[in-house]
Amino acid sequence: MAKVGWIGLGNMGVPMSQNLIKAGHDVTVWNRTKAKAESVIAAGAQWADSPKEIASKCDFIFTMVSDGPTLQAVTLGENGVVAGLSPKKIVIDMSTVSPAESAKVNDAVESKDCKFIRGPVTGSTVLAQNATLGILASGDRAAYDQVLPLFEAMGKNQFYLGAEEEARVMKLSLNTMIGTSMQMMAEAVVLAEKAGLDVTQVCEVIAGSAVGSPLVGYKVAPISKGEYNPAFSVKLMMKDFDLAFDAAKQYGVSMPVTAITRQCLAAAAATGRGEKDFSVLTQVLEGQCGVTR
Incomplete structure (x- = not known):
């Protein structure tokens, strides 16, 4: 003990x-x-x-x-x-x-x-x-x-x-991939949704496809229900992206996709969703594309 x-x-x-x-x-x-x-x-x-x-x-x-x-x-x-x-x-x-x-x-x-x-x-x-x-x-x-x-x-x-600090860099690397993956899922869901598909079924198909992952599985329920209780908030993800950018400057790495997703997270925070789960990126894009659920 x-x-x-x-x-x-x-x-x-x-x-x-x-x-x-x-x-x-x-x-x-x-x-x-x-x-x-x-x-x-x-x-x-x-x-x-x-x-x-x-x-x-x-x-x-x-x-x-x-x-x-x-x-x-x-x-x-x-x-x-x-x-x-x-x-x-x-x-x-x-x-x-x-x-x-x-x-x-x-x-x-x-x-x-x-x-x-x-x-x-x-x-x-x-x-x-x-x-x-x-x-x-x-x-x-x-x-x-x-x-x-x-x-x-x-x-x-x-x-x-x-x-030394290898674990810190690895963690930031993972979180940028998690965040950008959620923006990609948001775009896939909203495209299918605007074409008339059912969001719940869309999420199930994504989870059961070649792009399915544990992350996708965790986010099927909140995206399907449109309820984004925070498992990991938008504000925390923004913080981690900013730390990743600092590391990228230190090591001379370009992160263009991460930069775009950081702007999408900023849009979520600017519209009062900073304390929501970061999967609320789907709801942000729905609003930008004229979708109401």
Whole structure:
């Protein structure tokens, strides 16, 4: 049984931390809003009053937060993780942040004779609940091997990608493909819809065709029903696209399709859909093409 700290109890952090509890680990949690920790505490977690306290009590400290500035606040702040570290502990960030933001946290963690593992995930809240996420990891290999049993309690597919920021770049690469794929699906659905086909059947055909994928399968229901409750919001996808563009500048990569899709996401946000699931791109295009459901 490991002494695990968990910081960040959003839509992903709650089920992921609960899966660590189910696996028998001693879990202590912190979140900016304590009310969001109630279900995890009810499942057996203990509460800490700060990230610093978590770091002082736990051997493995996980962070799962919304963006890079939040990660730096909970790790590098006065009452942050780094302030509470003692040697030989391991900090694992599972958020989606830029390589530059990640490297800054790594340097601070290593200055305390500890190790930092980058562990962003692939998959939705449903996969988080089912402990079947994909986990992309990079950092010190020996530290990764220590963390691996904890990753296996949360995810089905494990990928060790390298010693530095490789996992960050891989995560951003995946999210640009996910976002652009959803814009392509929106265009296919609206074309068929304007020709008089039934949207539900159109989605079923797409899911059962050569272009079907787990992503397409997850989005059949929201697109068919026209109900876009957020599994992953437009605003979060925009954030990840912007991080990908920063990485593209760093490595000298052209991303024209990603750039076009970023504009479509901006249109969704500008029309009040920023908190909707990013599959709402279909509804945006329907509006642009004069389709009302």
